[in-house]
Amino acid sequence: MTKYKVTITNRDNVEYEVDAKRPILDELRDHGVDLPYGCKYGGCITCAAKLTSGDVDQKRQVALNNWQLDNGYVILCVARAKSDITLEIGTESHDKLYRNPFLEPLKSYQLKADIASKEDI
Amino acid sequence: MNKVCCGPGYASPIEAINAPREKLLYTIAIYTGTGIQKPDYLATVDVDPDSPTYSQVIHRLEMPGIGDELHHMGWNACSSCHDDSSMSRKYLILPGVRSNNLHIVDTATDPKAPRLYKVIEGAEIKSKADLSGPHTVHCLGSEIIISFLGNAKGEAPGGYLQLDKEFNIIGRWENSMGGIKFGYDFWYQPRHNVMVSSEWAAPNTFMPGFDLEEVGHLKYGRELHFWDFEKREPVESFYLGEDGLVPLEVKFHHNPDSTHGFCGAALSTNVIHWWKNSDGKWQWEKIIDIENEMHPEWPIPLPGVMSAILVSMDDKYLYLNNWLHGDMRQYDISDPHNPVLTGQVYMGGLLGKAPEVNGVEVAGGPQMFQLSLDGKRLYVTTSLFSTWDNQFYPEIREKGGVMLQIDCDPENGGMKVNPNFMINFGKEPNGPSRCHEARYPGGDCTSDIWL
Numbered sequence: 116m117t118k119y120k121v122t123i124t125n126r127d128n129v130e131y132e133v134d135a136k137r138p139i140l141d142e143l144r145d146h147g148v149d150l151p152y153g154c155k156y157g158g159c160i161t162c163a164a165k166l167t168s169g170d171v172d173q174k175r176q177v178a179l180n181n182w183q184l185d186n187g188y189v190i191l192c193v194a195r196a197k198s199d200i201t202l203e204i205g206t207e208s209h210d211k212l213y214r215n216p217f218l219e220p221l222k223s224y225q226l227k228a229d230i231a232s233k234e235d236i
Numbered sequence: 237m238n239k240v241c242c243g244p245g246y247a248s249p250i251e252a253i254n255a256p257r258e259k260l261l262y263t264i265a266i267y268t269g270t271g272i273q274k275p276d277y278l279a280t281v282d283v284d285p286d287s288p289t290y291s292q293v294i295h296r297l298e299m300p301g302i303g304d305e306l307h308h309m310g311w312n313a314c315s316s317c318h319d320d321s322s323m324s325r326k327y328l329i330l331p332g333v334r335s336n337n338l339h340i341v342d343t344a345t346d347p348k349a350p351r352l353y354k355v356i357e358g359a360e361i362k363s364k365a366d367l368s369g370p371h372t373v374h375c376l377g378s379e380i381i382i383s384f385l386g387n388a389k390g391e392a393p394g395g396y397l398q399l400d401k402e403f404n405i406i407g408r409w410e411n412s413m414g415g416i417k418f419g420y421d422f423w424y425q426p427r428h429n430v431m432v433s434s435e436w437a438a439p440n441t442f443m444p445g446f447d448l449e450e451v452g453h454l455k456y457g458r459e460l461h462f463w464d465f466e467k468r469e470p471v472e473s474f475y476l477g478e479d480g481l482v483p484l485e486v487k488f489h490h491n492p493d494s495t496h497g498f499c500g501a502a503l504s505t506n507v508i509h510w511w512k513n514s515d516g517k518w519q520w521e522k523i524i525d526i527e528n529e530m531h532p533e534w535p536i537p538l539p540g541v542m543s544a545i546l547v548s549m550d551d552k553y554l555y556l557n558n559w560l561h562g563d564m565r566q567y568d569i570s571d572p573h574n575p576v577l578t579g580q581v582y583m584g585g586l587l588g589k590a591p592e593v594n595g596v597e598v599a600g601g602p603q604m605f606q607l608s609l610d611g612k613r614l615y616v617t618t619s620l621f622s623t624w625d626n627q628f629y630p631e632i633r634e635k636g637g638v639m640l641q642i643d644c645d646p647e648n649g650g651m652k653v654n655p656n657f658m659i660n661f662g663k664e665p666n667g668p669s670r671c672h673e674a675r676y677p678g679g680d681c682t683s684d685i686w687l
Contacts, residue, residue, distance in 0.1 A: 153334030206271030
């Protein structure tokens with residue numbers, strides 16, 4: 116069983132080992148970390164966290180647009196660790212998750228994958 | 237008054253109007269998406285001015301888990317079962333939009349302190365009916381149907397879940413979704429064998445938040461659908477185009493003989509009116525068009541975002557909100573082709589016209605509302621949906637939602653904020669929460685349908 120280390124920077128750099136085969140949300144909750152979540156299938160961003168180093172597999176997420184992905188967001192309910200990773204969790208990490216769509220419209224390459232243009236990706 | 241039957245609700249809209257006034261109401265309040273790790277809850281609000289706890293939350297029923305995002309709700313029975321003495325308006329059904337769980341709450345054993353009766357797990361609904369993203373609940377005689385906006389993967393158009401009166405899953409209600417692209421709200425008028433449904437978006441589109449660009453990419457709806465109610469299939473659709481971007485709430489007249497109904501197109505901020513003409517054909521027209529407003533600091537004009545509409549029990553007034561502008565409006569729709577603006581008040585909103593109401597800074601704008609049966613008291617809340625709140629009104633995280641009450645004049649028209657009523661959900665014991673839809677134990681203006 117492959118295990119990786121998760122460091123949570125906004126929880127005093129606490130470290131946990133997670134199973135690479137299970138969603139990070141489930142693994143961290145089993146360790147007693149209190150995390151927000153909603154749909155549990157990668158569709159709603161309630162559980163979004165910011166990945167500041169390392170790699171995850173989150174190909175099952177359908178909630179994030181390319182702007183959010185470029186800002187490092189990962190959907191913990193479906194993401195699996197692919198290396199040791201560092202996360203910022205909870206709504207404190209959501210500073211670049213939400214934007215007012217009238218004030219800051221997205222460019223076409225920043226949209227969700229199914230409708231984004233291919234330039235600059 | 238017809239004393240023969242003793243089922244729930246009222247024999248007719250006029251009897252509902254003359255019912256005793258509401259003393260309690262129920263509203264849901266959310267922590268999902270707020271950063272507070274607590275369950276969403278059903279709040280009991282004291283609305284009896286003679287009570288020492290008037291204008292306060294007097295009970296909170298927490299859901300069993302976090303992350304539901306409670307939103308709309310509905311009764312197990314309404315006036316459509318008035319002739320059935322074995323039925324009663326006892327259970328309130330609270331769907332979790334994100335979790336997919338349906339919470340069945342007993343409000344009759346102790347109306348002030350509702351208790352959880354049963355939970356239908358989201359996973360069971362996904363496996364038995366391939367549905368997610370529950371929204372509108374209507375009773376259907378003794379059974380219940382609930383619109384779901386997606387399949388188990390959160391993809392549109394979803395469909396309708398049917399429950400029996402013991403809250404067992406029967407399965408899908410509809411025989412076909414036809415060519416319908418999206419689901420949202422619905423209302424039915426049995427004497428005309430018609431149901432009308434509207435379109436928001438797929439759960440995977442609206443749950444993460446709103447993007448204008450996704451409207452342009454046809455990820456949001458712009459059609460209304462007319463169903464053969466008995467055959468349970470759509471028979472006619474109206475493409476509303478730019479006049480009908482994101483058509484959300486649908487309401488028929490309460491008069492069960494009427495064919496007139498209304499829909500609020502949220503992003504276009506228009507009211508669409510439909511009716512059946514003398515040839516038996518359904519017609520539609522735009523009857524209210526709220527102009528975009530310039531915001532002093534924004535590059536593009538601001539739409540009102542009409543997320544809800546409501547028709548008074550006497551079918552005389554239509555109420556609507558402009559969530560981003562910050563106003564509630566009352567229109568006289570005695571002639572449904574020619575509405576007349578008769579009342580308007582501001583609370584919150586992005587235009588800065590009423591940042592403070594009754595001594596409380598209002599985060600958000602008027603969003604959901606419920607009208608008393610007699611048409612005199614309109615209860616208004618300010619949060620739309622956690623992720624959308626976080627985009628447009630980020631300060632609602634710290635300030636929470638509010639519930640206000642507007643006094644309405646059903647004789648001459650007119651609205652004004654009741655200075656004695658304010659529930660500040662920013663001061664809740666577990667921290668700022670956000671209230672949304674409200675229902676009264678004795679029925680209200682969005683629950684009852686007559687056969």
